[in-house]
Amino acid sequence: MKKQDPSKPRTPMYPRDNPGSFSVPATKGGSIQRMVGLRDFMEIYTEHETFRFQTPESIDPARTNPNAMFSQWKVADVGSSSPYIARTILMAEDMLSNRMVLSDTKLEDVMMLMHRIKETLLQCAQASEAFAIAMDAEIEKFKASGSRKSGTNVLAYFPAVQDLDAKITAFLIPARRVVTEICQVPNLFWNFKRQHSDASHLLEKELVPVLGPDHNMVKWLTSRVPMIKCIIDFRNGQEHTLTTKGAALLLKNFTMLPTNDIEVPTWGLEGTDMTDVRQDVAVMLEFLTNLAEVMLVACIDANRPQFPPMSVVRNSSPEATCPIRFQLVIDPNKLFETMGAATSPPAPTPGTP
Numbered sequence: 001m002k003k004q005d006p007s008k009p010r011t012p013m014y015p016r017d018n019p020g021s022f023s024v025p026a027t028k029g030g031s032i033q034r035m036v037g038l039r040d041f042m043e044i045y046t047e048h049e050t051f052r053f054q055t056p057e058s059i060d061p062a063r064t065n066p067n068a069m070f071s072q073w074k075v076a077d078v079g080s081s082s083p084y085i086a087r088t089i090l091m092a093e094d095m096l097s098n099r100m101v102l103s104d105t106k107l108e109d110v111m112m113l114m115h116r117i118k119e120t121l122l123q124c125a126q127a128s129e130a131f132a133i134a135m136d137a138e139i140e141k142f143k144a145s146g147s148r149k150s151g152t153n154v155l156a157y158f159p160a161v162q163d164l165d166a167k168i169t170a171f172l173i174p175a176r177r178v179v180t181e182i183c184q185v186p187n188l189f190w191n192f193k194r195q196h197s198d199a200s201h202l203l204e205k206e207l208v209p210v211l212g213p214d215h216n217m218v219k220w221l222t223s224r225v226p227m228i229k230c231i232i233d234f235r236n237g238q239e240h241t242l243t244t245k246g247a248a249l250l251l252k253n254f255t256m257l258p259t260n261d262i263e264v265p266t267w268g269l270e271g272t273d274m275t276d277v278r279q280d281v282a283v284m285l286e287f288l289t290n291l292a293e294v295m296l297v298a299c300i301d302a303n304r305p306q307f308p309p310m311s312v313v314r315n316s317s318p319e320a321t322c323p324i325r326f327q328l329v330i331d332p333n334k335l336f337e338t339m340g341a342a343t344s345p346p347a348p349t350p351g352t353p
Helices: 083-096 104-145 164-182 199-211 216-239 277-302 332-343
Strands: 032-037 042-046 050-054 071-076 249-252 266-269 310-314 326-330
Touching: 032 083, 042 083, 083 104, 083 277, 083 326, 104 164, 104 277, 164 216, 164 249, 164 277, 199 216, 216 249, 216 266, 216 277, 266 277, 277 310, 277 326
Parallel strands: none
Antiparallel strands: 032 042, 042 050, 050 071, 249 266, 310 326
16 A cells, blocks of 8 residues: 655545435436436436436535535436437437547537537427417317307307417527537537538538538438528527518417317418417427437547447337437447458469469
8 A cells, every 4th residue: 555655745535525325306206227427517317307416526626615515406307218318418428438439528528518409409398398288278278168158159268378479489499599509519520610500501611511512411411401491480580570681470379260160379481371380399399309319420420430340320129218219339240341351461462372
């Protein structure tokens, strides 16, 4: 055992340095599925809840309080079974933790960005769910009220989602923000000189010059540009029509039709067809989740190491407790081919014995 140098001051051991144990204050049952260490905190995921954990070193790095405590608290009512968590931050942890694609510094940056994307997607999901609950409640009230008031030609109850514009705003703001966040992912793999919040500019200025127009990632992102533009136009049409030339976003609550039927809430840009808000929001949410997921996968796939040879594979049967759909694995066939080429003697020159 190495002896303490008497000429050097002894590093004191404080109560904050003592070992300890803890358990997460879960209220929905289930077991811990994943633990992801981030810059100055850790997130712990059960199937149905998310908790954040901090040590005294991250709370008090200057060590000003010898009795600094550990801290843990619940941050979300969803956990590893949520697609917005599994297909972003947990997939990133699984695919990048081996450090074969990124250095430690870049890995930390990517994980923090994927964490931010996960948080923004959860905001979108919460807004979508709040709107759906409010809409369903109005439909149930209408069904329970009967058709008309007795002796009149007036409906006993006409449904209307309260604060409809505010509920739509609560979805469109994080939807637009997560597009910007997702567009930052490639910059952490290629070190572009500029950051872009628009997929079209990201393609034109950065990805096409680096990868070429026929690269799979370029083709994939190009096919997503129309839907990305739709989400941005809807947000701009709601907020910025007084200061920009874009079309205004029109929003209708439940509406009585000439046929005496009631139409569900609809929306659309001025001059276009009105469509079902609830269905569109669900489609946009899944699109954004897929965009975040595949953007990371595409960046990893385009930056795979030469050795060991690795492949991105799709999981055909994701686990319900953690539905990660993509994995980065060593390709055994290519590995043996590479190792064989490295160890095999050179082929004889034609015409020699």
